[in-house]
Amino acid sequence: MINSSLRELSAALAQKKISSVELTTLFLDRIEQHNPTLNAFITVDRERALGLARAADAKLGAGETAPPLTGIPLAHKDIFCTRGLRTTCGSKMLANFISPYDAHVVERMNDAGMVLLGKCNMDEFAMGSSNETSYFGPVKNPWDTARVPGGSSGGSAAEIAARLVPAATGTDTGGSIRQPAALCGLTGLKPTYGVVSRYGMIAFASSLDQGGPMAKSAEDCALLLNAMAGFDARDSTSLDRPAEDYTRDLDKPLDGLRIGLPKEFFGAGMSEGVRAAVEGALAEYRRLGATTVEISLPNSGLSVPAYYVIAPAEASSNLARFDGVRYGHRAAEYRDLIEMYEKTRAEGFGAEVKRRILIGTYVLSHGYYDAYYLKAQQVRRLIAADFQEAFKSCDVIMGPTAPSVAFKFGEKSADPVEMYLSDIYTIAVNLAGLPGMSIPCGFEQGLPVGLQLIAPWFAEAKMLGVAHRYQQATDWHTRMPEGWQ
Amino acid sequence: MSRWEVVIGLETHVQLATKSKIFSGASTAFGAEANRQACAVDIALPGVLPVLNREAVVCAIRFGLAVGGEIAPRSIFARKNYFYPDLPKGYQISQYETPVVAGGGLTIRIDGTEKFVRLTRAHLEEDAGKSLHEDFHGRTGIDLNRAGTPLLEIVSEPDLRSSAEAVAYAKALHALVTWIGISDGNMQEGSFRCDANVSVRHPGEPLGTRREIKNLNSFRFLQQAIDYEIQWQINELEEGRAIHQATVLFDPDTGETRAMRSKEDAHDYRYFPDPDLLPLEIGPEWIAEVKAGMPELPQAMQARFQADYGLSAYDAATLTATREMARYFEAAVAAAGRENAKPCANWVMGELAARLNRDERDIASSPVSAGQLAGMIRRIGDGTLSSKLAKEVFDALWNGEGQGDENAADAIIEARGLKQVSDASAIEPIIDEVLAANQKSVEEFRAGKEKAFNALVGQVMKATRGKANPQQVNELLRKKLSS
Helix, strand or coil, rough: CCCHEEEEHHHHHHCCCCCCHHHHHHHHHHHHHHHHHCCEEEEHHHHHHHHHHHHHHHHCCCCCCCCCCCCCEEECCCCCEEEEEEECCCCHHHCCCCECCHHHHHHHHCCCCCCCEEEEECCCCCCCCCCCCCCCCCCCCEEEEEEECCCCCHHHHHHHHCCCCCCCECCCCHHHHHHHHHHCEEEECCCCCCCCCCCCCCCCCCCCCCCCEEEHHHHHHHHHHHHHHHCCCCCCCCCCCCCCCCCCCCCCCCCCCEEEEEEHHHCCCCCCCHHHHHHHHHHHHHHHHCCHHHHHHHHHHHHHHHHHEEEEEEEEHHHHHHHCCCCCCCCCCCCCCHHHHHHHHHHCHHHHHHHHHHHHHCCCCCCCHHHHHHHHHHHHHHHHHHHHCCCCCCEEEEEEEECCCECCCCCCCCHHHHHHHHHHCCHHHHCCCCCCEEEEEEEECCEEEEEEEECCCCHHHHHCCCHHHHHHCCCCCHHHCCCCC | CCCCCEEEEEEEEEECCCCECCCCCCCCCCCCCCCCCCCCCCCCCCCCCCCCHHHHHHHHHHHHHCCCCCECCCEEEEEEEEECCCCCCCEEECCCCCCCCCCCCCEEEEECCCEEEEEEEEEEEEECCCCCCCCCCCCCCCCCCCCCCCCCCCCCCCEEEEEHHHHHHHHHHHHHHHCCCCCCCCCCCCCCEEEEEEEEEECCCCCCCCCEEECCCCCHHHHHHHHHHHHHHHHHCCCCCCCCCCEEEECCCEEEEEEECCCCCCCCCCCCECCCCCCCCCHHHHHHHHCCCCCHHHHHHHHHHHHHHHCCCHHHHCCCCCCHHHHHHHHHHHHHCHHHHHHHHHHHHHHHHHHHHHCCCHHCCCCCHHHHHHHHHHHHHCCCCCHHHHHHHHHHHHCCCCCCCCCHHHHHHHHCCCCCCCHHHHHHHHHHHHHHCCCCHHHHCCCCCHHHHHHHHHHHHHHHCCCCCHHHCCCCCCCHCCC
C-alpha cells in the first residue's frame, strides 16, 4: 500500500478495499515511527487527520461520486497557511503562528477530499537548498541520513521518499520543488507562474514563487495538479484560464518529440554520475521515438546572479511584515520601538534569511537600484527570450536538475555561493516563469539523480505526458530507499 | 518682505469615496470600533495578497478627466518600504515612477483674478493605520481600520505664491473632488489633507530650499502654517542662515512649525514595482465609459450660467462653489422661470446663504426648498409681493411654515395678507389722508425740498403696512402734489 500510486489508492478506497481511516492510520503510524529520524514534519495532527479521514469515508460511502483523491493522505509544506494548524514557514519568527485562514491550495486540496496529515519541514522562509536553514532542524535524506534532502521543500521530499505520505505540496522559487525531488528520487513539478494561486502561500519572492505537487510519479503529479491549479481572484497574478485536465496527454506517444539539450547545461560543473544518468535517460527517450537537438540558452549563465538580486530584493520587502507588532515572535524586552524591531528580527530570523534581507535591502537602495535590480530585470527578460527562441526548435528541454546528488550536511553550508550553485539549472525556469519538472533517472553511488524537463508556458500536460511515458518504460521512480519499511 | 518671493506647492491626500479598501474587501466606513474593519489583507497576515479595487481607479480617471490631465494607459504600483507599527506590511503600496494621472491643472480665483495652477501628477495609494498614544498606559495602540483606505495623492507644481493662493487652490481642489463625487471631502475625518512645500527666493532667482509642512487638515491651519513658515524662512535668510531641507509639523496650539526630520535622516524607501500587482492598464473604452458618467464640471457650468442666465462671472462662480448649491440654484430657476434667474441667484447667494451659514446648515438640507423659493420669487416678479415683505415670507418658509408645500409662499401671502396693493382706487384715499395730516411736508416739498417727498412716501407705506406698491405710491403721490 505504501508504494501504491494515487490511482491505485483511489481505486482501493472506492472499492472499499481499505478505508481512509485505515490508510490514514497506516501513514500516521509510519510518521510516528520514522519522523524522529528524518525530521521531515514540523507539525502532525493525528486527531485532525483522522477526523478528515472519517469525513472522507462518509463521502466515499455515501454512494455519490467523490472527487478522485478523496480519502488519500497528503502533507503541506509549512509555507501554506492552514486554518487552526500552526504554520511556521520553518522559522522561529512564526514558530507559534496559527493562521485564521486556509491558503487557496489548502482549500483546493480540502475540496478534493484529501486528508491533511501535517506540515512539512522546510528551509526557513524557503531560503535554502539543503533544508539546513530550518529553525526546526535539518531534514535527513532517507537515501542516506548523513546527507541533505535538498531544499527548500526538503521535508515534503524526504517524507514521500520514505513513504510517510503518498504526496505533498511544495513551492519552487528557484528550484525548491525540483531539486529536493531530484535528491530524494521523486517526481516534482513547478507549474507555469500563475497556474497555482499564491494566496496563503507565505511569500519569499513574489514574482518567482509557485506552488506545485511532489509525489512518486508524473501521473500522481498530474492528478494533484488537477486539484491544485485554477484561477483565484485573490491573487492578482493568478491566470484566468479554462480548467485543464493535466492527465490528458499522459498516454500520448513520444514519436516525433523534439528534445532540446542546452549546451550550457552539459558543460563542466555536473558530476560524472549525474551526467551518465542523464545521458542514459536521453538514450531511453530516443529509443521511445524522440529526437534530441542541441540548443543554446546563451544568457543562462546570468541566471544565478540575476536571481540573487531579484529574489532577495522581493524577500527583503515581503519579510518586512514580520516585525513583532501584530503576530509572530516579539523580543521579550526592549527599550523602544526601534529596539523592539531590531531584537525581534535579530532573534526571529536565521542567518540565511538575514543574509538575503541584507542583500535585498542593498540592491534596492537609492543609487544601487538601477545597477542591480533594474539590470537583473533586464537580464530576466533576456533569459525568457532565450527560452522562447529555443522552443522554436524543440518541444521540451531536458538536462540535469541539480549538478550533483545529495551532499553531506555541512558540505556547502559554509559557503553561500557554493550552496546557491545547487540551483544553477533550475533558477532560469523561475526567472522565465516556465513549467519545469524533475523525474528520477538513475543513481550515482546509491543516491538518486534527477532529470529536469522544461516546457513552454502552459505546456504542463504535455510535459507530464513526456515524463509519464519515460516512467512507463523505466522503474527509477518506483525505487524506495532501504530502512523505512 | 517685498524683496522675497514665496513659492508653494501642495501635495494633497484625498480619501476616495469607495465602499471597500483599495486592495481588500474590507469596508472603509469611518468611526468603527478599532480594528473591526481590518481584514487579513489589511493586517498583512502571512500569505495574503492585494487585489486592486477598480472603483478606486474609476475615481482616479474621473479626476484626470476633470483636471484635463493625461490618464496613463499603463501605470505601475510600487512598494514604498519603511517600518512603522501602523504600516502592517512594512511597505505602502503607492505609485512612484508612473502615476495614473499626469499633468492637468485647475483655475483658482483670487481677488477677482483668475490663475491657472498646474498639476504635476495624481497617483493612487493606500493609507496607513493609526497609532493611538492615549489610553494605553505608556504603550501604543494600533488601529488598522484606516489601513488600506484608498487615497489619491494630488501634487501641484510650485505655482502658488502666497498662503492665500495656497488656500484658494486647496479650496478649489476640495470643491472639485467633492463635485465629481470621488471624495466626501470631510476634513475632520481626514478625507482631505495637505502637505505644503514652502520656499522663498528673490524674484528671478532659482528656487530656494524647501521645507515640507505635513498633514494640514484645515484651510485655516494651512494658511497659518504657511504664513508662519514663510516668515521663519525669511528671518533665517535675512539673518544669514541657510534653509535646510526638512519635514516640519505645524502645531495649531502655538501656531508654529517645527522640524520633524532633516534630509540627512530621510528614509530610503527602496521603491520597486510591487510584484503582487499587475500593471494598471486603462484603455480608451474605460475612459470613455467613465467620461459618460461624469457630471458637468464647475467651469463649464459657470460659462453656461453666464451665457444662459446673464449672470456675472462672480455670481456664476459663487453658485458653483458646490454641486449642491448649483443644483439648488438650477432647480429654483427651473421653477421660477428663466426671466427670474438673476433674482434666484441673488436670493440663493444672499438671504439663503446667510441663513444657512448662520445656522451651519448644508444647502442640501435647507428648510426652504428650491421650489418654495422659486414660488416666492415668482410673486415678487409678478408684483404680488413687495421685496420688502418678501423677507417676511422667507422667514416664514425658513421657520417651516408650509413645509413640503411647493406653493407655500402663496399660502403665506394669503394667510398674512401680505399681498401688494397696486390698485389706485385703494391707495388714493390713503394718500389723501396722509397729505391732509402732513401739511408741513407738503409745503416743504412745494418749496423744493425733495426729501419731504420721501417722508410722504414713507407715511403712505406705513399707513398701508408696507403692502402698497411703492412705485405706484410714488406715481400717485407725485400726480397729486403737482395737481
